Amino acid sequence: MFKFKMPTLQIAVLILFFVSINLNAKPHKDHASEDSKSVSADLILHNAKIYSLNWDEPSLDGVPAKNAPHDKNGWHPDAQAIAIKDDKILFVGSNKAAMEFKTDKTKIVDLESAVVVPGLVDSHGHVGELGELLHKVNLTDVKNADEAIGRIKAFVKNPEKGEWIIGQGWDEGDWANNYPTRQMLDKHFPENPVYLKSLHGFAGWGNTLAFELAGISKETKAPVGGEILKDKNGELLGIVLNRATTLMNDSIPEASEKQFEKYIYDGLNKMAEDGFVAIHQAGASTAHMTAFENLRKNNNLPTRVYAMLSARDEDLSNKWIKKGPQSDKEGWLDVRSVKAYYDGALGSRGARLIDDYEDKPGHKGISGDGYGFNGQIVEKLMQAGFQVGVHAIGDAGNRETVDYFQSVFNKHPNSQKNRHRIEHAQIIHPDDVKRLKELSIIASMEPPHAVEDKTWAEDRLGPDRIKHAYAWRTMRKAGIVLTFNSDSPGSDHSIFYGLHAAITRRDKNKNPSDGWYSEQNMTAEESLRAYTNWAAYSAFREKDTGILKAGYWADLTIMDIDPFQLGENSPGELLKGKILMTIIAGKKVFDSSQHRNKQ
Numbered sequence: 001m002f003k004f005k006m007p008t009l010q011i012a013v014l015i016l017f018f019v020s021i022n023l024n025a026k027p028h029k030d031h032a033s034e035d036s037k038s039v040s041a042d043l044i045l046h047n048a049k050i051y052s053l054n055w056d057e058p059s060l061d062g063v064p065a066k067n068a069p070h071d072k073n074g075w076h077p078d079a080q081a082i083a084i085k086d087d088k089i090l091f092v093g094s095n096k097a098a099m100e101f102k103t104d105k106t107k108i109v110d111l112e113s114a115v116v117v118p119g120l121v122d123s124h125g126h127v128g129e130l131g132e133l134l135h136k137v138n139l140t141d142v143k144n145a146d147e148a149i150g151r152i153k154a155f156v157k158n159p160e161k162g163e164w165i166i167g168q169g170w171d172e173g174d175w176a177n178n179y180p181t182r183q184m185l186d187k188h189f190p191e192n193p194v195y196l197k198s199l200h201g202f203a204g205w206g207n208t209l210a211f212e213l214a215g216i217s218k219e220t221k222a223p224v225g226g227e228i229l230k231d232k233n234g235e236l237l238g239i240v241l242n243r244a245t246t247l248m249n250d251s252i253p254e255a256s257e258k259q260f261e262k263y264i265y266d267g268l269n270k271m272a273e274d275g276f277v278a279i280h281q282a283g284a285s286t287a288h289m290t291a292f293e294n295l296r297k298n299n300n301l302p303t304r305v306y307a308m309l310s311a312r313d314e315d316l317s318n319k320w321i322k323k324g325p326q327s328d329k330e331g332w333l334d335v336r337s338v339k340a341y342y343d344g345a346l347g348s349r350g351a352r353l354i355d356d357y358e359d360k361p362g363h364k365g366i367s368g369d370g371y372g373f374n375g376q377i378v379e380k381l382m383q384a385g386f387q388v389g390v391h392a393i394g395d396a397g398n399r400e401t402v403d404y405f406q407s408v409f410n411k412h413p414n415s416q417k418n419r420h421r422i423e424h425a426q427i428i429h430p431d432d433v434k435r436l437k438e439l440s441i442i443a444s445m446e447p448p449h450a451v452e453d454k455t456w457a458e459d460r461l462g463p464d465r466i467k468h469a470y471a472w473r474t475m476r477k478a479g480i481v482l483t484f485n486s487d488s489p490g491s492d493h494s495i496f497y498g499l500h501a502a503i504t505r506r507d508k509n510k511n512p513s514d515g516w517y518s519e520q521n522m523t524a525e526e527s528l529r530a531y532t533n534w535a536a537y538s539a540f541r542e543k544d545t546g547i548l549k550a551g552y553w554a555d556l557t558i559m560d561i562d563p564f565q566l567g568e569n570s571p572g573e574l575l576k577g578k579i580l581m582t583i584i585a586g587k588k589v590f591d592s593s594q595h596r597n598k599q
Contacts, residue, residue, distance in 0.1 A: 030079075030091065030092070030093025030094055030097045039085055039090060039101070040085070040101055040102070040103040040105070040106060041083035041084060041085055041090050041091070041098075041101035041102065041103075041106050042084055042085055042086065042105075042106065042107065042586065043083070043084040043106065043107045043109065043554075043586060044081060044082070044083045044084070044098050044099065044101065044102060044106055044107070044108050044109070045081060045082045045084075045109050045111055045116065045556075045558075046080060046081040046095045046098055046099070046108065046109070046110060046111065047080065047081075047095060047110050047111055047112060047113060048077075048079075048080060048081065048082070048111040048113070048114055048115070048116045048558075049077040049080075049113055049114070049115045049116070049562060050077050050078065050079035050080060050081070050082065050092065050115075050116040050117075050548065051069070051075075051077055051078060051115070051116070051117050051528075051548075051564055052078055052079055052092055052118070052547055052548035052549065053117070053118055053528070053529065053532060053533055053546070053547040053548065054078070054092070054547045054548060054549045055067045055068045055069070055078070056068065057529075058523065058525050058526060058529075060476055060477050060478075060479060061477065062476070062522065062523035062525070062526050064525060068525070070525075074564075074565060074568055074569065075524070075525075075562070075564035075565050075568060076565075077115075079092045079093050079094070079548070080093070080094050080095045080098075081093060081094060081095045081097075081098035081099075082098070082116065082548065082554075082556070083098050083101040084554040084583075084586045085101075085586070086554075086586055087330070087553060087554055087585035087586045087587075088550075088551060088552065088553065088554055088586070089548060089549060089550050089551065089552050089553070089554050090550060091550055092548050092549060092550060111558065111580075114558050114559065114560060114580050114581075115558065115559050115560070115561065115562050115563070116548070116556055116557070116558050117528060117532065117548075117556075117557050117559070117563070118532040118533065118545065118546055118547055118548050118555065118556070118557070119276075119277030119278065119532070119545065119553075119555030119556055119557050119582070119583070119584065120275050120276045120277060120495050120531050120532060120557045121276065121277065121278045121279070121280070121483075121531060121532060121535035121536065121539075121545075121546075122271060122276050122278075122279050122280065122485045122486055122488060122493055122531075122535075123280040123306075123444055123483040123484070123485040123531075123535040123538055123539070124280055124282045124389075124423055124444050124446070124483075124485035124486070124487055125271070125279050125280065125281065125282060125485060125486060125487065125488040125489075125493065126267075126281070126282060126283070126487070126488060126489065126490070127263075127264055127267030127268050127271065127279055127281055127305075127488075128260065128263050128264050128267060128281075128287075128288055128291075129168065129201075129263075129267070129489050130266075130267035130270060130271070130488050130489045130493075131262070131263035131264055131265065131266035131267030131268070131269075131270070132166075132255075132263045132267075133168055133169070133489050134266050134267075134270065135263070135266075136155075136166045136167055136168065137151060137152050137155045137156065137165065137166065137167030137168075137196070138151070138155075138167070138168070138169050139151060139167050139168060139169030139170045139196060140168075140169035140199065140489070140492070141169070142169065142170055144180075145180035145184050148167070148170055148180075148196065149184065149185070149188055151167075152165060152167060152188075152189075152194070152196075153188065155167075159189075159192050161191045161192070162191065162192065162193075163192055164192070164193050164194075164195070164210075164252060164253060165189060165192050165193070165194045165195075166194075166195055166196075166197075166252065167194075167195075167196040167197070168196065168197040168198070168199075168201075168489065169197075169198075169199055169489070170196060170198055170199060170205065171198065171199045171347070171452070172198035172199060172200060172202055172203035172241075172345065172347045172348045173199075173345075173346065173347020173348070173452075173453055173455075173456050173457075174347070174455060174456060175198075175203075176347055176348060176349065176456065179205070179229065179237060179238075179239045180205055180238070180239075181231075181237055181238050182205075182206060182207045182208050182210075182211065182236060182237065182238025183208075183238070184238075185205070185206070185207035185238070186207050186208050186209075189207060190209075191209075192207075192209065193206070193207065193209040193210035193213050194206060194207040194209070194210055195207075195210045195248055195252060197245070197249075198348075199490055199491075200345050200347070200487065200490040201245065201490065202241065202242055202245065202344055202345035202347065202348045202350055203239060203240065203241050203242075203245065203347075203348050204239070204240045204245045204248045204249070205238055205239055206238055206240075206248060207238065208236075208238075210248065210251075211236055211238065211248075213251055214247055214248050214250075214251035215247075215251070216228060216236070216240075216247055216248070217236070218230060218234055218235055218236050220247070222240075222243075222244045222247075223243045223244060223246065223247070224243065224366070224370045224371075225242055225243035225344065225350070225366040225370050225371040225372065226240065226241060226242045226243030226244025226245070226246070226247075227240070227241040227242060227244055228240055228241075228244050228247075229241065241344075241348045241349075241350065242344040242345070242348055242350035242366065242371075243344070243350075243366075243371060243372060254287075257287070257290060257291075260287050260290075260291055261290075261291040261294055261295065263291075264288065264291040264292065264295065265291075265295060265300070265302065268295075268301060268302040268303045268305070269302040271302070271303055271488075271493065272302045272303045272582050272584070272589045272590050273579070273582070273590045274493060274494060274495070274579055275495055275557040275559065275579035275582050275590075276303060276493070276495075276557075276582070277303055277304060277545075277555040277556075277557065277582065277583075277584045278303055278304035278305070278306060278535075278539075278545075278555070279303055279304075279305060279306070280306040280308060280337070280485070280535075280538075280539065281305060281306070281307050281308055282308050282339045282389065282391075282423060282487070283308060283309075283310040283312070283339040284307040284308060284309050284310055284316075284335075284339075285310045285312075285313045285316065286313055286315065286316045288307070288310075289307065289309070289316065289335075292305055292307055292333055293333070296328075296332055296333040301332050301333065302589060303584060303589070304331055304332055304333075304334075304555075304584065305332065305333050305334070306334045306336075306337065306539045307333065307334065307335045307337070308337040308338060308339040308389055309335065309337070309338045309339065309381075309386070310338075310339055311338050311339060311340035311341075311373075311374060311377060311378050311381065311388075312340075312341070312372060312374075314374070314377060317338070317377050317380075317381060318377075320335065320381070320384070320386070321380050321381060321384045324384055324385055325384070325385050325386055325387075327540070330585075331541065331544060331545075331553060331585075334539065334540075334541075336385075336386060336387060336540065337386060337387040337388070337389060337421075337539075338378065338381045338386045338387070338388045338389065339388075339389050339390075339391070339423065340373055340374075340378050340388060340389070340390045340391065341371060341372060341373060341390075341391040342367055342368065342371060342373050342390050342391055342392045342397050342400065342401050342404075343365060343366060343367035343368075343371055343391070343392060343393055343394055343396075343397030344365060344366055344371060344393065345393060346393050346394065346426060346427070346453065346457060346460055346461075347453065347456065347460075349363060349365060349460065350365050350366055350371075350393075351365045351393035351394035351397055351426070351427070352364060352365040352366060352367030352368075352371075352393075352394040352396040352397035352400070353365055353394045353395055353396050353397075353427070353461075353465075354394075354395050354396045354399070354429060355465075357460055357461075358458075358459060358460060358461055358462035358465075359459045359460055364396065365394055365396070365397070367394070367396060367397045367400055368400060373390075375404060378390075378404075379408050379411075379412075382408055382412065382415040382418070382420075383412055383415060385415075385418065386418065387418045387419050387420055387421065387540075388405075388418075388420050388421070389420070389421035389422070389423045389444060390404075390405075390420075390421070390422055390423060391423045391424060392422050392423070392424060392425065392426075393424050393426045393427065394426070394427055395427045395428060395429045395432070395465065395468070398422060398425060398426075398427065398428050398429070398432060399429060399432050401422055402422075402432055402435050402436065402439065402441070405420055405439055405441060406435075406439060409439065416439065416440060417440075419440065419442055419481075419537070419538065419540065420439075420440075420441050420442070421441065421442040421443075421444045421483075421538060422436070422441055422442070422443055422444065423444045424444070424445060424446065424449070424487075425443040425444065425445055425475070426445075426449070426469060426470060427461065427465065427468060427469040428468055428471060428474075428475075429468060430468060433471075433474060433475065433478050433480070434478060436475070436478070436480050437478050437479050437480050440481075441480070442480070442481045442482070442483060442537075442538050443475045443480050443481070443482050443483075444482075444483050444485060444538065445470070445472060445475075445482060445483075445484060445485075446484070446485055446486055446487050446490075446491060447472070447484055447498050447499075447501035447502035447522075447527070448486055448487075448491035448492060448497060448498060448501050449470065449487065449491060450469075450470035450501060450505060450516065450520075451501045451505060451506060451507040451508075451516065452491060452507070453470075454507070454516045457469060457470075466517070467517065470517075470520060471520050472502065472520050472521075472522050473519060473520045473521065473522065474520065476522070476526065481534060481537060481538070482526075482530050482534055483530055483531075483534050483535045483537075483538040484498060484502060484527065484530035484531050484534075484535070485498075485531075485535075486498060495531060495557075495559075495577075495579075496561075496563075496574045496575055496576075496577035497575065498527075498531065499524070499527050499528065499531075499563055499567060499571075499574050500571055500572070500574040500575050502521070502522045502526075502527040502530070503521060503522060503523070503524055503527055503567050503571045503574070504518075504521065504571045504572070505517060505518050505520065505521055506572075508575060510572050510575075523567070523568070524563055524564050524566075524567025524568050524571075525564065525567075527563075527567065528563055528564070528567075532546050532547070533545075533546030533547050534546070553585060554583060554584075554585060554586035555583065555584050555585065556581075556582075556583040557579065557581075557582055557583075558579070558580045558581040558582070558583070559577055559578065559579055559580055560577060560578045560580055561573065561574065561576065561577040561578075563577070578592065579592065580592045580593075
């Protein structure tokens with residue numbers, strides 16, 4: 001009988017050939033936990049296009065790593081299926097291999113080529129305001145006062161006499177050179193106090209009755225860091241700016257504890273419906289914490305929450321200084337961060353600049369203790385082990401914030417390890433960029449802000465300083481850790497809008513065609529990482545979430561477009577994307593085919 005025998009040399013060559021194929025294989029190998037072979041899955045998602053992000057980081061210029069699922073033809077998914085057990089990922093890999101974890105009790109979901117990415121995180125938002133806005137007048141995108149009044153009338157049909165009418169969303173930057181008056185509101189709402197907060201909360205427009213109930217007259221002195229605008233005759237215009245907004249905000253009847261908890265729940269619920277598995281609450285007051293803790297106690301949080309305590313709430317801050325940071329074992333409510341304000345907003349000319357505003361000579365904005373920043377209490381919070389995220393917009397505000405961090409680190413070296421953040425980091429002088437890297441400060445930034453502010457930002461800063469504003473690529477090249485977010489409801493929190501803004505520097509109308517200072521663009525991969533694993537790092541959770549990997553939390557976002565392929569080739573198409581499903585801790589919390597579905 002003839003027996004084929006291959007020469008030894010040929011065998012050796014073939015072995016080396018197949019080994020080389022394996023070392024360069026894409027997509028990645030199936031990935032399962034060590035003890036998973038004897039474990040059955042509760043849920044298997046298959047026939048999907050999965051981007052696990054479980055490959056090396058891109059270069060600082062955005063070039064994908066060698067082991068990324070990217071080649072001469074562009075991006076392609078690195079897995080087809082995910083198996084989930086309880087609240088953790090059991091397996092990520094091929095359809096065939098995933099089915100090895102199937103039993104007659106396993107739920108199988110065919111995703112029909114939908115795209116799966118790690119669960120999205122909005123690392124700077126205001127869920128109470130978002131939830132409240134769902135019950136109030138939404139003025140986002142209104143172009144002028146008449147349109148705002150029309151929207152109020154459409155929302156508030158027959159208000160009871162004396163009932164407050166509250167709205168939010170008009171753009172304080174866009175309207176800054178032509179503010180409306182209280183009389184415009186008086187004409188239509190003479191018997192109701194009306195107060196309309198601006199998009200980012202640094203301005204407010206009210207009618208005469210609202211100002212009277214707030215105790216604001218033409219003789220009222222504005223708090224430090226704020227302005228009460230008056231007309232040429234010294235009469236109230238109906239506008240408060242920056243810190244003066246507190247005079248109006250404090251006069252509005254507070255929601256009951258139950259009502260505020262509903263605002264929080266509704267805000268988180270909306271984020272879940274839009275694909276987010278976690279939210280970093282930027283400035284959690286006592287009311288926020290009461291709501292979060294009640295929802296957590298009753299296992300009723302719609303998403304995970306990373307609460308950034310409000311440093312302005314001194315009683316709350318002192319309470320937590322004694323308690324110290326809290327990390328939830330199951331990851332639903334972490335309390336290990338603090339939000340502080342250092343300066344105002346650029347649109348309302350409250351941001352602190354090194355040199356005068358280009359469109360307001362002699363004015364530099366306001367910062368520090370003049371803006372309510374309590375350095376002593378923030379330092380105590382840092383000593384207690386809390387991460388601090390400081391709101392800083394202007395180049396002087398950012399420089400002084402870095403100076404502050406440096407001074408605390410000099411006194412308390414151990415505090416530097418807590419991944420402190422600058423929230424917005426909007427305008428950074430070139431001399432200060434490297435300091436953020438040296439001090440390991442995270443830049444927490446909002447892609448939508450750049451494309452929304454572009455119509456007036458250069459007026460405020462001039463042609464030179466604007467080049468150092470909203471400078472994501474500059475930060476990235478310096479090696480600074482970035483996390484992206486929306487400042488919701490200050491900007492639309494849609495991930496598709498956020499990715500589009502980051503990748504193209506264009507607005508929702510795709511203007512300007514070549515991008516606004518497009519040298520600061522990010523790649524599709526970098527942009528998605530800034531909403532996933534980089535955001536996880538900013539919350540000390542990079543070993544739990546942010547990538548799709550066996551043993552990590554089963555937090556997934558499922559959408560109908562491929563953000564990698566479109567982001568690289570046709571980024572304008574990102575704006576057409578839709579969220580199909582959101583899974584948190586292995587449970588579907590949103591399914592577009594069933595609306596809300598709590599398993």
